[in-house]
Amino acid sequence: MRRNWMKWSLWVVAVVVLSLPVASWAQLTTQDIAARDNMEAHVGNLTGHANSGQAKYDYRRYCVGCHGDLGDGNGEVAQWLDPPMWPKPRDFQLGIFKCRSTPTGTLPTDQDLYDAISRGFDRSAMPIWNVFTKQQRVDLVAFVKHFSPRFVSEKPGTPIQIPPEPEVTADRVKNGREIFARVQCWKCHGVTGQANGPSASTLQDDLGRPIAAFNFTEGARPKCGSTDQDIYRIFMTGLDGTPMPSFADNIKPDEAWDLVFYLRTLMAQPSKEKDIARQLGLKPVSPNP
């Protein structure tokens, strides 16, 4: 049976894929999507329903202009958003999301999507929707999920384990700098974190659109959250759909905290880490070790 399916899909896929980056993959119809309108989302003790009147109403009122009524990111204003300054709206049908607590290549948890709605995305057209009630947001999570068949066929990934945050020490900050050099964050983010690494100018997202590396030095909020835990998650899970890879195979869980501490020293916001770096006289890493 599985083989038959694959045989069929082989034909489907045996279409020439000359230039992948041209457009969205989305091909779903309203009927495809409507078949999933019993989708639920669970955050805390709240349950959201895609078929609640509230979810539909809110999606049409707040979301549809950018994300489109098929959830494919082709809303009426998507054409006016020019990356990298204004990233294009997310295509919900693909089920690929930047901000996850789960490993690269997996679906996010409901909590991840809830957090994204509540947090908004700095340096994009996505506002902060924290004026909504919690119930409204959970309903919207269910509604976002119902656009993608993947939320039926796959389970969300298992959130990565984050060890307790250790005390910041000079050694840890120094080790973080070593990691920054070793895994070569600077290739895109630059040795000083100014997003001016040698590869920064050619970055593209999965759909071939230009995208900017995060500039640590401007005081901007990272897209996937500003807490130490958020930053830990960003490089250990990767931002799927973007050039930012997962470093889970290359940085040990405890050492990842050291990198978080070093990244803090690059950021504009005052921090204990920044003070330590100043005392140590830490220099930017060398691009040619």
Add this chain to the structure above:
Amino acid sequence: MRMPKQSRLCGISLCFHSALTTALVLIFLVLSGSQRANALPAFARKYGLRCSACHETWPILNNFGLKFRDNGYQIMNDHDAPIWQNPGYWPVTFRITPIWHRVSAVSDVDTYQNVGATLPFGTTALQRITTTGFDLSGLDFHTGGTLEKNISFYVLPSSDPTAAFHFETVMGRFDNLFGSPWLNIKMGRFELNNLLSEKRMVGLTGNGGIYQTYHFIPQADGNIFGQMGDNQLGMEYVGHSYDDRTRISAALLSSADGNVNLTFGNAYSGFFTFDQGVDMGKLGVDRLGFYAFVGQASTYFRTSGGAPIAGSGLGNKGFSRVGFTGQFYFGPHFDVNVVTQHGNDNAWFGQGYGNAIATDGNGGVTCTGPQLTPGCPPNNTPGTVLPAGAQAPIWNGVTVESRYVYSPQLIFIAVYEAERMSQQANGAGCATSLACFGTNGTYTNGQSTSNLGNINNYDFIIRYNPFMTNRAGMALQSEFNIFHQIGTGATSPITGVNTNLNSSELLLGLDFDF
């Protein structure tokens, strides 16, 4: 391909309501006073959001729009400053509204003995006059936005239908001082921080286009300065929590009712608000708050040759307007907004002192001196004493606005307002002295009847946006208003007593901006 999608989107209401829509279109539309509405397609274009993201229905703000405004027209995603914008972006919106309306009210009409006579015969009779016709609102030029991060402005030159301009709103604001949403300052001429905004109401009629509660003045009262619906000149501090659930404001205002040129005296007033939103789960975010508008205004002017000197107001007396505000959502489609008011004017105002120079720009009589021109108020020159029986007018009012939002494109609104005097300016003593000011209205030997000036106002609105994009806005509106006020109608030729005011108005308007 995009088109069918959109029409499907917009069109759930369309399908269901095609009959209604057709009727509405046929009926044609309505329209509005020049001073309303701060809906800015310019903002929607800048941020790529639909009108409906910020507006419950344009121009009424929802919680998200309120937060946007509270942040100084910023969405707080680091792309707010014009420096980031496409050079083609120009934050201007024009708004004008052609209307057809039918107005019906009773007047004391001269009667003619013979048809064709050119002169009145000398008798009059109360008669209902009904007028219909096409009309035009003024033209608003809304422009606003961020000059630099956390520094924004709003300028609204507004014309009346004859293209005579004034500045309805002019302000600069500094937001998120020291990175805190609790520190925002604005200065200029601006709308007070009313949870239920009069500038954003969709009502259009001469009566319903304002909230009575925001403008109520007791009969013959001279205090025009407590009208919280009018844009005021001053400075305002606004603070709000990160999620805008808690909002607080304090404004220091010139007691001038927004009039420029320091026409009145050195009197100030303050406007304070607080409201708190609560997550009510499936109901929505409901808000409860209070406001207090307290201040002083001058009651007499220095004169020159008997005429008051502008800006020379003296003899400051106090007034206050306090009340509760509430915004209650019952799920996505229905909400009720309530504003209560307890008003209190000093007895001097009750006797008509205060507004010596009627230059409020709203078509008032220009007075050259106290009581020299009919309709002009008295001047409280030194030595004047209050007549016996004069007392502070006190009243209570309430506005209840219920909205049924079928979709962001179709909204039904019902407004009920009640104003009730609890203490008239002309009290019991006036009956003996006959010295109290004001001869209009229903009096018993100079004492006002207890219900003089009471108002019942009803307004019903259906507003339909045939399309909704971020590029422009257009609404078809039909509206029916009924207004009752005790003792302020035409004077009966038989009894010499003022009748009750009963008027009705039907409006069909086409409201658009771009």
Add this chain to the structure above:
Amino acid sequence: MNRQQVFVSVLAITVLVCCGSLLLNKTVSAAGEGKITGTVKLDGEAPHMKPIDMSKDPYCVKANPTPQKFQNVVAGSGGGLENVVLYISDGLSNPTESTAVQVFDQKNCMYSPHVLAMDIGQTFKVQTSDQTAHNIHPNPNPMTGNIPWNQSQPPGAPPVEKSWKATEFIEVKCNIHPWMHGWFAVVKGPYAVTDENGNFTIQNVPPGSYTVSAWQEVYGTQTAKVTVAAGGSAKADFTFKAK
């Protein structure tokens, strides 16, 4: 080892082999499997492949004393077309499953091989031989069941082992080195990739009539009908017209 142990061992092996052959009966060859061979040629002059400017990364420049060229179309001297994927697109009922673990190497800032063909579910290994950081970022269409992922591979990184769930020609990129560009060709059943002369051999083809497809990343797909006799060899040649 005493006799009892020997007996148990022999018994165990026998049982394993029997069960194994029962299990594998469908998929592992019986005798009589044939093969399909042939050549893929390019008709006309191969388009000019530009040399790659690797100046972004001094390591890559040093690793390639002779500048590398793009590999979208690689034609040999005799017109043989390299990196064409041959697979059976129709006629297979119970194809054998390939189990060998193939390696996709990042070497001298290029992918080796440029096109890695594989069976559905076949494990492959992505490794790096470079002293510069790469990220390995395949970009399949998630609607097929293949989910995109993106992992960093700094110098000395452990290999990444993965497989794909559905047939698809998946583009793979390194965002750090935008010229790095390769393919995972996920097909069902036996497959082959042409060598530098355009020659290929698809092994382990059971007897039968098939449609063979040849996929080239620029020129697309061509098909041919072949019949494979038991233990025999069928021939299928393809010619892509240069554009």
